[in-house]
Amino acid sequence: GAVVSQHPSRVICKSGTSVKIECRSLDFQATTMFWYRQFPKKSLMLMATSNEGSKATYEQGVEKDKFLINHASLTLSTLTVTSAHPEDSSFYICSARQSNQPQHFGDGTRLSIL
Amino acid sequence: DAKTTQPTSMDCAEGRAANLPCNHSTISGNEYVYWYRQIHSQGPQYIIHGLKNNETNEMASLIITEDRKSSTLILPHATLRDTAVYYCIPGGSSYKLIFGSGTRLLVRP
Numbered sequence: 658g659a660v661v662s663q664h665p666s667r668v669i670c671k672s673g674t675s676v677k678i679e680c681r682s683l684d685f686q687a688t689t690m691f692w693y694r695q696f697p698k699k700s701l702m703l704m705a706t707s708n709e710g711s712k713a714t715y716e717q718g719v720e721k722d723k724f725l726i727n728h729a730s731l732t733l734s735t736l737t738v739t740s741a742h743p744e745d746s747s748f749y750i751c752s753a754r755q756s757n758q759p760q761h762f763g764d765g766t767r768l769s770i771l
Numbered sequence: 772d773a774k775t776t777q778p779t780s781m782d783c784a785e786g787r788a789a790n791l792p793c794n795h796s797t798i799s800g801n802e803y804v805y806w807y808r809q810i811h812s813q814g815p816q817y818i819i820h821g822l823k824n825n826e827t828n829e830m831a832s833l834i835i836t837e838d839r840k841s842s843t844l845i846l847p848h849a850t851l852r853d854t855a856v857y858y859c860i861p862g863g864s865s866y867k868l869i870f871g872s873g874t875r876l877l878v879r880p
Contacts, residue, residue, distance in 0.1 A: 700870045700872055760868060
């Protein structure tokens with residue numbers, strides 16, 4: 658149980674385009690979803706916390722207009738990297754949790770901006 | 772958020788127990804201790820969590836000191852597939868997990 662699916666697993670696109678990443682909880686309803694990014698040989702950095710039906714809460718230093726988060730249902734959250742540039746290239750990972758349960762993570766999306 | 776201190780790296784022989792320590796001396800009373808691991812190029816995998824009592828599941832055991840300032844994750848019979856970065860993370864009512872640097876565990880054949 659507690660499976661979180663992320664799509665796509667890898668994406669390569671040109672500078673200036675927007676990229677959408679999906680995060681789905683497959684066998685549970687996620688009251689809260691989280692988005693992280695990870696640079697090579699570094700730890701995960703929390704970007705934002707997303708509750709279904711409400712606006713996401715962003716961590717300090719994360720641009721909310723750059724990283725748009727939508728949590729439209731209890732099983733789906735999306736992260737859109739708008740007008741992506743090479744410095745946005747990273748490993749993006751989502752997690753989801755249901756009430757009083759630990760977070761479970763997706764397998765990540767490797768984003769490369771050329 | 773409570774800070775944690777973990778060894779940068781450890782190694783153990785395959786088949787032996789791996790004991791991974793974590794210091795979380797600033798943990799608050801309502802914060803659980805969560806353990807996750809990350810195998811290269813994958814998302815973190817939940818292992819175990821606890822508040823005060825020791826916990827055991829099919830993956831590992833968690834020993835928490837009585838003063839809750841430190842804990843130890845025990846993998847009873849390490850295999851090569853247990854090679855990963857292990858993170859000890861205090862987590863409270865906000866449910867946010869703030870990852871530190873973790874311990875890189877290498878299981879040797």
